[in-house]
Amino acid sequence: MPTSIKENYLKALHFLSLQSGVVSLTELGNAMEVSKPTVNDMVKKLAARGWVKHERYQPIQLTSEGHKAAALVIRKHRLSELFLYQVMGFGWEEVHDIAEEMEHIKSELFFQRMDEMLRFPVFDPHGSPIPDKAGNMVTPTYQLLSQISSPCRVALKAIRNSGTDFLKYLNEKNLQLGTELEISSIESFDGSISVSYGHCEQLVMSHSVSSLLWVEVIL
């Protein structure tokens, strides 16, 4: 019953909007783990606040105000993640869960000061862009490693999933942002990719791993 629940709906709407720009009630309900009537009610309240557009039986769409409100929550989240990582020395696999709580702090001063201490950063520890105070964020043009079709050299730029388990897996494999990977072969059958990097002669990544890594081709 705590936190600002609406902020969490806004965040979910933001991420679900990324594909098609619109979101169904069912999708939002699944993301928030609540029933359809609950989402339905909530969407009415969000619409009343001007954050979403919604006509009966139609999909939901964030308004520009809604987008901005969501971006400002994401800003607080990602700034917190970077602060935890850079200033407090947490690992990138630990910061998401704590930031999930910090993002609901209302004090402007607090995030203002964080922003200053971190020198107005643009990326969080997972490589995701940090929106600015106006809610605008850069949109890097990375590719998913799983989308690369022929052997080449790439640099790891961002992680699509900040879940602890996946990041621990990357830690074990010594994969960090900036790590350069030589793609040696791509198995078209199951989409698995063989890469080498640093001290690692060969690592075979399944599609489910490579589809969570944003990379940039180099050379």
Next chain:
Amino acid sequence: MPTSIKENYLKALHFLSLQSGVVSLTELGNAMEVSKPTVNDMVKKLAARGWVKHERYQPIQLTSEGHKAAALVIRKHRLSELFLYQVMGFGWEEVHDIAEEMEHIKSELFFQRMDEMLRFPVFDPHGSPIPDKAGNMVTPTYQLLSQISSPCRVALKAIRNSGTDFLKYLNEKNLQLGTELEISSIESFDGSISVSYGHCEQLVMSHSVSSLLWVEVIL
């Protein structure tokens, strides 16, 4: 509607208990700025959780579990205050309000790390003791400046009220923790006290100010 409301009731109960050990519903209601029925309901819930002892028409008393729960919230609050002051560079007049939000963060790791970074501190920026992880805190034996009855030399050790306005007043007067004050005269009529310290030749403090300053006699 946010935060863990019960934690705020526990904190209020802790501070109101300091005098007599028991708290009336009315007192608690005033402190929390809620009506008597609201307090009454809440006290029943706190009693059900084992945090307070309460018989109909009798005053409320924190149980030892309740005391501990309150102390752990106060720990998070004061640790946050010191972190904001020491690590983030906020002024002592700014930290209370932000800590009021941070104290409701549940992550043990977060406060654990703060505690380490600050080297397991025992006092917050206002000189109040920080409870340890078991909920125990030191009980300094300071006197209120207003309780001093004859001219002497004292050191400012703690501030009874962490409100922004009072702390800004102290800033203006250049009064900090550790500042040594020479008490030159005490007006028995209205309880006002004349002190000199540092570059200040004479400052006359009203009783309402001197009763908010904890001091220790020196020499």
Next chain:
DNA sequence: AAATAAAGTTAGATATGTCTAACTTTGAAG
């Protein structure tokens, strides 16, 4: 000890966020 004000309690209401069960609309398949 009776009167009465202060303190505490009960009853009934509201707002928020949630649920299940039942009903309606939409849209895709036959």
Next chain:
DNA sequence: CTTCAAAGTTAGACATATCTAACTTTATTT
């Protein structure tokens, strides 16, 4: 173009934290 499952909506309920109005106890004052 009818059928039907999936998606969305309505109705009615519950828990939490809050309120006002009215009633009961306690304790003080005369």
